[in-house]
Amino acid sequence: MCATCGCGNDTAAVIGTPPGRNHPAGHDHAHDHNHGPDHEHQHIHGTSADRGHPPATETVELELKVLAKNDELAQRNRAWLAERGIVAFNMTSSPGAGKTSLLERTILESGQEPIAVIEGDQATALDAERIEATGCRVVQINTGAGCHLDADMMYRALRTLDPEPGTLLFVENVGNLVCPALFDLGEQEKVVVISVTEGTDKPLKYPHMFQAAGLVLINKMDLLPYVDFDLGRCREYLAAIHPGIEVLPLSVTSGDGLSRWYDWLAARCGTGAAATLEQADKRA
Numbered sequence: 001m002c003a004t005c006g007c008g009n010d011t012a013a014v015i016g017t018p019p020g021r022n023h024p025a026g027h028d029h030a031h032d033h034n035h036g037p038d039h040e041h042q043h044i045h046g047t048s049a050d051r052g053h054p055p056a057t058e059t060v061e062l063e064l065k066v067l068a069k070n071d072e073l074a075q076r077n078r079a080w081l082a083e084r085g086i087v088a089f090n091m092t093s094s095p096g097a098g099k100t101s102l103l104e105r106t107i108l109e110s111g112q113e114p115i116a117v118i119e120g121d122q123a124t125a126l127d128a129e130r131i132e133a134t135g136c137r138v139v140q141i142n143t144g145a146g147c148h149l150d151a152d153m154m155y156r157a158l159r160t161l162d163p164e165p166g167t168l169l170f171v172e173n174v175g176n177l178v179c180p181a182l183f184d185l186g187e188q189e190k191v192v193v194i195s196v197t198e199g200t201d202k203p204l205k206y207p208h209m210f211q212a213a214g215l216v217l218i219n220k221m222d223l224l225p226y227v228d229f230d231l232g233r234c235r236e237y238l239a240a241i242h243p244g245i246e247v248l249p250l251s252v253t254s255g256d257g258l259s260r261w262y263d264w265l266a267a268r269c270g271t272g273a274a275a276t277l278e279q280a281d282k283r284a
Contacts, residue, residue, distance in 0.1 A: 073151035077186025093193035095175035148179035189214035196229040
């Protein structure tokens with residue numbers, strides 16, 4: 001069990017590729033959750049006097065252990081990616097903000113190649129099938145009761161996907177703006193996608209996610225005339241929470257603003273391997 005939020009542990013995660021035409025050779029099955037003898041899982045066993053609820057001090061200590069172990073695994077992922085010149089972005093959002101639609105257009109229009117995607121959802125391979133339909137390689141992680149991806153899931157997905165050197169890798173996290181803020185996957189940067197239909201005060205409600213992000217994409221700008229969303233005030237909230245954070249308004253539907261997103265990606269990919277190595281050194 002996750003000590004941070006109480007969701008299901010990562011042994012419930014199922015990792016595999018959709019059964020379509022882009023299934024990589026030699027990967028005709030999901031990989032088992034098989035770890036070496038030094039792999040540890042943190043679980044709450046419910047042995048305390050208060051009927052399975054550990055005292056607060058034990059919960060905090062366990063949470064710190066879980067996050068510390070995750071950070072250690074994330075460092076391994078980051079080094080693995082850096083060695084291959086792979087630039088990875090952890091895409092986060094609330095459900096329905098438009099991450100998958102954004103990735104579909106990005107794969108087809110950005111000019112970046114090769115691109116690969118790791119899809120994270122609690123259930124189904126629907127988003128992975130949409131990505132596969134673009135011709136892009138993709139692997140699906142189903143977390144079951146889990147509300148976020150973690151570094152171990154990322155490691156196992158990378159082994160299944162086996163992206164080629166120089167790949168631009170997108171990790172579409174589970175739709176949630178809480179726990180994904182705490183779990184480093186080994187990515188170069190977190191990118192948060194919000195939409196004008198979610199309200200101006202989104203950054204105030206979920207500050208940890210916006211503090212952890214390197215870029216905020218404000219999607220569905222084509223709907224701005226029809227909803228109560230103040231772009232200027234949202235920018236002010238973001239600047240107060242994370243001074244200097246980049247904000248790009250866009251519309252996946254109309255295409256407005258997408259060129260700036262593609263330029264942002266191109267700039268990051270141009271120095272991706274060096275930047276990833278530098279980050280790995282700093283976090284070591």
